[in-house]
Amino acid sequence: MELPYLRYYAGLSALSKGEPGKMFKNWSKPEGGSVFRRFEEKIHKGPPLKEKIAQTIFRLKLQQRKLEEAASKLQRHDRELFEKCVAAELAKDDARAAIYANECAEVRKMAKIILLSQLALEQVSLRLETVEEFGDVLTQMAPVSDVVHSLKGRLAGVIPEVSYELGSIGEMLNGMMVEAGAASNVSWTPEAAGEESKAILNQASLVAEERMKEKFPDLPAVATAQREATEGEKPLR
Numbered sequence: 439m440e441l442p443y444l445r446y447y448a449g450l451s452a453l454s455k456g457e458p459g460k461m462f463k464n465w466s467k468p469e470g471g472s473v474f475r476r477f478e479e480k481i482h483k484g485p486p487l488k489e490k491i492a493q494t495i496f497r498l499k500l501q502q503r504k505l506e507e508a509a510s511k512l513q514r515h516d517r518e519l520f521e522k523c524v525a526a527e528l529a530k531d532d533a534r535a536a537i538y539a540n541e542c543a544e545v546r547k548m549a550k551i552i553l554l555s556q557l558a559l560e561q562v563s564l565r566l567e568t569v570e571e572f573g574d575v576l577t578q579m580a581p582v583s584d585v586v587h588s589l590k591g592r593l594a595g596v597i598p599e600v601s602y603e604l605g606s607i608g609e610m611l612n613g614m615m616v617e618a619g620a621a622s623n624v625s626w627t628p629e630a631a632g633e634e635s636k637a638i639l640n641q642a643s644l645v646a647e648e649r650m651k652e653k654f655p656d657l658p659a660v661a662t663a664q665r666e667a668t669e670g671e672k673p674l675r
């Protein structure tokens with residue numbers, strides 16, 4: 439009878455000190471196998487693979503919308519610069535026209551990167567939707583991951599926020615590949631994945647070139663020639 443009595447007062451002491459957890463520490467031993475259950479929970483922690491793919495698709499589509507908004511802003515800015523370039527050329531102010539033409543060229547470089555990224559992410563999302571529906575995670579996920587990492591680097595100096603998010607998504611994709619490889623005991627071939635990711639990016643680049651011609655009018659010839667001459671006069675570093 440002495441042990442429960444001592445435990446009772448030890449519990450009251452712990453409660454008075456604001457440590458209620460200690461009051462019940464020794465009243466019951468852990469059930470058999472509970473340690474193993476906790477270990478199993480750690481092993482299987484997190485959502486299922488299919489759910490992770492769905493989350494990734496959602497996050498990618500959010501980035502596509504951000505890129506679309508950025509592309510629209512750049513296109514409006516280019517239109518303003520283009521109109522000023524034309525006005526300067528009509529006023530025979532070739533130097534000012536060249537300045538506006540140069541700014542247009544810089545805006546269009548960024549617009550092309552964004553447009554290419556939009557198209558590539560669209561293909562990536564479609565590929566992941568196929569994986570989500572039909573499986574084959576390992577072979578299909580590797581080129582997708584390569585494309586996402588490539589776009590992260592391209593967008594770093596254009597839209598850092600999207601670049602950072604793509605980095606996070608890329609890590610998530612790599613984790614899914616490791617998980618799928620461990621489950622199937624199969625490895626993927628980096629060379630094959632690299633070739634396919636290049637094909638995706640090349641296709642996106644070709645379509646982006648066509649879209650750029652549709653969305654952005656050609657700069658005035660005089661302003662373009664003046665801009666190129668000015669760039670040629672820049673001192674070498």
